[in-house]
Amino acid sequence: MDQKKICPRFEKALKILNHSWNTLLIYQLLEGPQRYSTIKNNVGISSRVLTERLKELEIENIVERTVIPSTPVVIEYKLTEKGHALAPVLKAIEQWSSMWVNIEE
Amino acid sequence: MDQKKICPRFEKALKILNHSWNTLLIYQLLEGPQRYSTIKNNVGISSRVLTERLKELEIENIVERTVIPSTPVVIEYKLTEKGHALAPVLKAIEQWSSMWVNIEE
DNA sequence: TTTTTAGCTTACATTTCGTAACTTAGTTTA
DNA sequence: TAAACTAAGTTACGAAATGTAAGCTAAAAA
Numbered sequence: 001m002d003q004k005k006i007c008p009r010f011e012k013a014l015k016i017l018n019h020s021w022n023t024l025l026i027y028q029l030l031e032g033p034q035r036y037s038t039i040k041n042n043v044g045i046s047s048r049v050l051t052e053r054l055k056e057l058e059i060e061n062i063v064e065r066t067v068i069p070s071t072p073v074v075i076e077y078k079l080t081e082k083g084h085a086l087a088p089v090l091k092a093i094e095q096w097s098s099m100w101v102n103i104e105e
Numbered sequence: 106m107d108q109k110k111i112c113p114r115f116e117k118a119l120k121i122l123n124h125s126w127n128t129l130l131i132y133q134l135l136e137g138p139q140r141y142s143t144i145k146n147n148v149g150i151s152s153r154v155l156t157e158r159l160k161e162l163e164i165e166n167i168v169e170r171t172v173i174p175s176t177p178v179v180i181e182y183k184l185t186e187k188g189h190a191l192a193p194v195l196k197a198i199e200q201w202s203s204m205w206v207n208i209e210e
Numbered sequence: 211t212t213t214t215t216a217g218c219t220t221a222c223a224t225t226t227c228g229t230a231a232c233t234t235a236g237t238t239t240a
Numbered sequence: 241t242a243a244a245c246t247a248a249g250t251t252a253c254g255a256a257a258t259g260t261a262a263g264c265t266a267a268a269a270a
Binding site for chain 1: 246247248249250251
Binding site for chain 2: 098
């Protein structure tokens with residue numbers, strides 16, 4: 001009785017992108033590689049959820065985590081090629097929002 | 106200490122689009138006007154959440170609810186102009202998913 | 211007259227999320 | 241040298257969101 005006529009790749013894409021914070025995190029990382037604390041401060045996400053999401057995005061091969069062996073070590077997060085390929089999606093949302101979304105008081 | 110450098114319109118757009126099911130519902134309604142039960146069956150969402158989301162999308166002026174006074178009455182949901190304007194976003198996600206998302210077993 | 215359908219609503223259990231405090235290791239300050 | 245601080249998380253726990261299932265109302269079909 002339950003039909004799934006929608007393409008499974010598309011559904012999976014939505015599952016990732018709709019998971020709260022993920023799109024905002026990707027948007028933030030489009031600015032360039034960043035450290036954990038920078039992301040946290042700029043996005044306003046809790047560390048618990050941030051860690052969770054970064055792990056998820058890493059597993060999905062959208063984000064890459066790098067340990068830079070300086071002293072002290074710096075941990076850097078950046079978009080993979082797959083992650084960068086999401087730029088048009090974010091651009092489209094940006095355009096739509098500038099055209100149609102208004103903020104009320 | 107918490108900075109919000111991101112555009113508020115964009116943030117609001119993400120808030121709407123990232124709310125679970127919303128993007129999928131919009132995608133489904135891009136097919137054309139549909140009744141409650143049709144949406145429910147095609148998307149695989151529970152009625153509790155479907156009602157909630159349709160209300161939200163109506164308030165955001167993305168979806169319009171129409172009562173067609175036939176006998177029995179038919180209730181139709183369709184995208185507004187603002188809703189249709191999201192088509193490029195969905196298209197971009199579709200393209201990305203066909204290029205980068207793979208389904209594993 | 212009983213059953214079915216559409217379009218919801220309600221109650222309740224499960225899952226997810228946010229808040230805040232804690233941890234570990236190295237680092238600067240006093 | 242001890243005390244305090246920072247980065248990058250982890251843990252515990254209460255609050256909020258979600259899914260499941262059952263119920264409801266009005267009309268229609270059997």
